[in-house]
Each structure stands twice: as C-alpha cells, then as structure tokens.
Amino acid sequence: MSTLSAGELEKRFQEKIDANLYIEPKDWMIDKYRHNLIRQISQHAHSEVVGMLPEGNWITRAPNLRRKAALLAKVQDEAGHGLYLYSAAETLGISREELLEQLHTGKAKYSNIFNYPTVTWADIGAIGWLVDGAAIINQVMLQRASYGPYARAMVRICREESFHQRQGFEIMLTLCRGTAEQKEMAQDSLNRWWWPSLMMFGPNDKDSPHSAEMAKWRVKRESNDELRQRFIDRVAPQADFLGIKIPDNHLKWDETKQHYHFGEINWDEFYNVVKGNGPCNRERLNARIKAHEEGKWVRDAAAAFINKRKSKAA
Amino acid sequence: MITKENDNQWPLWEVFIQSKSGQPFKHAGSLHAPDGEMALLNARDVYTRRNEGTSIWVVPAKCITASTPEEVGAFFDPAFDKVYRHPTFYDVPEGVKYL
Ligand SMILES: [Fe+2]
Ligand SMILES: [Fe+2]
Numbered sequence: 313m314s315t316l317s318a319g320e321l322e323k324r325f326q327e328k329i330d331a332n333l334y335i336e337p338k339d340w341m342i343d344k345y346r347h348n349l350i351r352q353i354s355q356h357a358h359s360e361v362v363g364m365l366p367e368g369n370w371i372t373r374a375p376n377l378r379r380k381a382a383l384l385a386k387v388q389d390e391a392g393h394g395l396y397l398y399s400a401a402e403t404l405g406i407s408r409e410e411l412l413e414q415l416h417t418g419k420a421k422y423s424n425i426f427n428y429p430t431v432t433w434a435d436i437g438a439i440g441w442l443v444d445g446a447a448i449i450n451q452v453m454l455q456r457a458s459y460g461p462y463a464r465a466m467v468r469i470c471r472e473e474s475f476h477q478r479q480g481f482e483i484m485l486t487l488c489r490g491t492a493e494q495k496e497m498a499q500d501s502l503n504r505w506w507w508p509s510l511m512m513f514g515p516n517d518k519d520s521p522h523s524a525e526m527a528k529w530r531v532k533r534e535s536n537d538e539l540r541q542r543f544i545d546r547v548a549p550q551a552d553f554l555g556i557k558i559p560d561n562h563l564k565w566d567e568t569k570q571h572y573h574f575g576e577i578n579w580d581e582f583y584n585v586v587k588g589n590g591p592c593n594r595e596r597l598n599a600r601i602k603a604h605e606e607g608k609w610v611r612d613a614a615a616a617f618i619n620k621r622k623s624k625a626a
Numbered sequence: 627m628i629t630k631e632n633d634n635q636w637p638l639w640e641v642f643i644q645s646k647s648g649q650p651f652k653h654a655g656s657l658h659a660p661d662g663e664m665a666l667l668n669a670r671d672v673y674t675r676r677n678e679g680t681s682i683w684v685v686p687a688k689c690i691t692a693s694t695p696e697e698v699g700a701f702f703d704p705a706f707d708k709v710y711r712h713p714t715f716y717d718v719p720e721g722v723k724y725l
Contacts (some may be wrong), residue, residue: 338694392672397657407635408658463686465655470677615636618660 329530334460337403345529348522349459350404350533351420352531357397358415360390365599366430366592367439375433382479383436396465403461415506416601424582425508427590433485434494434501440480442502442509442547448473448515449543458530467535481550488554499556504557510574511582513540544572639665641672645717650685659701671682 316324321340335341357434371387374380379512399410414420425443430436451473454467487498514520514536526532544563551558562575585593633644636658642651654673659665674682693701709715716723 336695338692388675392675395657396655402638402656409635470657502689613663614660618664621661 314315314576317514321453326528327526329458332456332530333458334463335458336460342529344525346404348526348529349462349531350406352526353397353404353459353462354402354406354411354414355423357394357401358420359426360394360397361415361575362422362596363443365572365596366426366428367436369437370436373433374436379483381420382475382596386440386476386479388477392471393465395474395543396609400459400461411431412604416597418488418588418597421586423512424585424590425512426439426590426596427509428504428587429592432501434484434497435505436556437480437483437487437498438501440476440478440507441484441550442505443512444473444476444480445514445547446509446543448477449539450548453533453539454531456530456533458578462531483552484556488556496552502551502556507581508576509580510544511545513537515582516577520531541571544574548572567615600615635637636660639669639684640690641665641669642683642685643669643673644681644683645679648681651681652680655689662686 322342325335325340325342325345328339335345367383367387367390371380371383374383389497398411400407401411411420430439436475449468451466451470455463455470457463457466484498487494489495517523517535517537520536521537523532527535548558548563548610549592559576562573566571566573588594631638638656639659639661639662640656641654643654654669655664656670657668662684666682667685671683673679705711706708
C-alpha cells in the first residue's frame with residue numbers, strides 16, 4: 313500500500329480510530345502517535361516499577377503475616393504491570409534497554425506520587441486506597457485506548473488492581489477502628505497523601521499540553537479534570553465512612569452539580585516535584601539504579617546457564 | 627552509572643495460555659528470555675499468578691508469520707461473497723425437523 317499518499321494514510325488512520333477500531337503494532341500510524349505513545353506507556357511502566365519502592369519499604373515491617381502476604385502480592389503485581397507495559401512499549405519499536413536507560417538517566421519521568429516518603433504503616437493503607445484508587449480510574453479509561461497492545465495490557469492490569477485498593481482501604485479501616493493513636497496515624501497519612509493523589513491526574517485541562525491530540529487519537533478518552541472529579545466523588549464518602557477528614561476546607565457536596573466541590577490544588581508544589589525537587593526523587597532513582605546493577609548477576613547467570621546448555625547440546 | 631552490559635537483548639517470546647482443559651490457547655502477552663524453558667517459568671510468574679492457566683505455550687516471536695494489516699481487505703476478500711457457506715443461506719421448509 314506504499315502507493316497511498318501520506319494524507320490518505322492519515323485519513324484512514326483517523327477513520328479507524330473514530331470507528332472505535334484498534335491500531336496494532338504493524339499498522340501504519342502517525343509518527344507523533346507512535347512517539348507520544350512510547351512516552352506515555354513507558355512513563356506508565358516506570359511508574360509501576362518505581363512504585364514498588366515506597367511500598368517495599370514496609371514489607372519487612374508489616375504488622376502481621378496477613379498484611380505482609382497481601383503487600384508482597386501487591387508489590388509483585390506492580391512488577392508484572394511494569395512488564396506488561398514495557399512489552400507494549402516495545403511493540404512500538406523501542407528496546408527494553410533504551411527504556412531502562414531513559415529511566416535511569418532521568419530522561420523519562422514516572423508518576424510524581426512516588427517521590428513522597430512512606431513514613432508510617434498507615435501510608436501503606438493510604439497508598440492502596442488513594443494512589444491505586446486514582447490509578448484505577450485512569451486505567452479503566454485506558455482499557456479502550458486505541459492502541460491494541462496498550463489496551464490489552466490495561467484490561468489485565470485492571471483485573472489485578474481491584475484487590476490493591478481494597479487491601480489499602482482495609483488497612484485504613486482497621487486503623488480507624490483501633491486506638492485513638494492509630495486513628496490519628498490514619499488521619500495524618502490522609503493529610504499527606506490527599507493532595508499528591510489529586511495531582512496524579514495531571515494539570516488542569518486548560519494547562520495540559522498533550523491532551524487534545526491524545527483525545528483525538530482516542531488514547532485519552534476523558535480529561536484530567538473529569539477523571540479527578542470522579543475520584544473525589546468516589547473517595548469523599550469513603551473518608552466519611554472511615555471517620556477521617558479530607559484536608560480541604562472547601563470540600564463540600566454540591567447538590568445542583570451532583571459533584572463535590574473542592575479547593576485549589578497547589579500546582580507550584582506539583583511542578584517543583586516534577587522538576588526533581590520532591591522529598592524522595594534522588595532516593596528513588598538511586599534505589600532503582602542500585603536494584604538494576606545488583607540484579608546483573610542474575611541476568612549474567614541466566615545467560616551463562618543457557619550458553620552452557622547450548623554448548624553441551626552441540 | 628548504567629553500563630550497556632548486554633547489548634544483544636534476549637529474544638522475545640509470545641505467550642499463549644490455555645485457561646481450562648479443552649479450551650483454545652489465547653495470546654496473553656510477551657516477554658524476553660534466553661531460552662524456552664526460562665520463558666515458560668517467567669510466563670508462569672508473570673501471566674498466571676491467579677490460576678489463569680492450565681497450560682502455557684511460548685513461541686519465539688520471530689517464528690510467527692503474520693498477515694499484513696494493510697492488505698486486510700484483499701487478503702480476506704475470498705470469503706466476502708460466499709453466503710452459501712452459512713446455514714442461513716438454505717431454505718428449510720416448515721415442519722422439517724433436525725436440519
Ligand atoms: Fe499497577
Ligand atoms: Fe496497584
């Protein structure tokens with residue numbers, strides 16, 4: 313089909329997307345679509361991988377075996393999510409090595425939320441409840457993203473995510489029904505994680521640079537502000553149930569809009585953390601690089617094992 | 627700093643999972659592994675952590691021959707006009723059973 317003009321190819325590409333069909337790896341696609349998808353999917357993959365670090369911090373100190381098993385399983389899931397997404401990114405023509413290099417050199421970003429520290433056990437509850445909760449809202453939308461491998465990875469991920477948020481909420485609920493000190497710990501954790509969780513949905517629509525194109529290409533089917541609002545509408549009653557207070561004096565149910573009204577997000581903080589000045593940016597990146605370097609012997613051993621087996625067979 | 631230790635990446639494997647005995651194998655995803663056996667172990671850990679499968683196939687991605695998306699129309703064209711391949715094409719008189 314090399315006979316088709318670029319304009320005609322572009323037209324067909326868009327028609328396919330508009331007809332709710334999926335673009336597959338070998339299909340013709342607009343360069344910028346490919347480029348934007350590599351950026352988005354790899355950022356997403358890096359977030360899954362770096363996201364293991366704040367939670368990994370508490371695996372050895374989980375309060376009992378039940379919690380420990382659940383946390384281990386969750387963190388293991390996140391590693392799997394990273395792999396599904398790296399695989400999806402690779403179908404667009406970038407290698408795993410390049411992707412990891414972009415992460416380790418700081419060229420690629422990952423979700424800002426993981427640059428905050430997990431200082432108490434309640435933070436593990438808040439992460440599952442709020443951070444995974446926010447991620448799920450975004451990922452449910454992406455299950456119908458126009459790029460086939462990405463959408464399919466999302467379906468798998470969403471299926472696995474559902475326990476992540478529940479185990480987090482359960483941790484919060486246990487603390488809130490515990491001693492006054494435990495409840496205070498849950499409240500403190502909500503105070504620290506609330507605003508960064510809202511920032512996970514990205515800048516306000518009017519300041520979101522890539523959104524229009526990604527919407528046209530059916531990657532982003534709902535806007536940052538719409539998704540954020542859905543999250544708040546779902547989570548606010550859950551906080552009421554827990555009996556802890558969301559740290560926003562403007563938060564209140566709007567009967568006419570049938571949505572929660574909420575206060576202004578501190579975007580200066582957001583951009584400051586994006587720029588690398590968050591509480592844990594350096595620590596996370598160093599831990600990630602260390603894990604990669606210390607895992608080298610495993611990769612080497614596997615390679616040596618295969619070479620040995622091959623030479624025996626020969 | 628990161629050094630490029632293995633420039634030649636391990637081969638890519640496509641993973642197919644059979645969810646239940648008797649069911650067809652379905653594509654689940656892909657992964658890199660040095661050989662088939664390790665690909666199987668990794669596939670088990672990555673794609674069947676919740677009893678999603680009773681059996682796994684791993685196939686080197688480079689061994690798959692695929693139809694080309696651009697030629698989808700011409701390629702599947704032979705089946706377009708053959709309505710007589712479907713049972714609904716045929717008249718069954720009223721009262722005749724088991725057809
Ligand atoms: Fe995840
Ligand atoms: Fe998760």
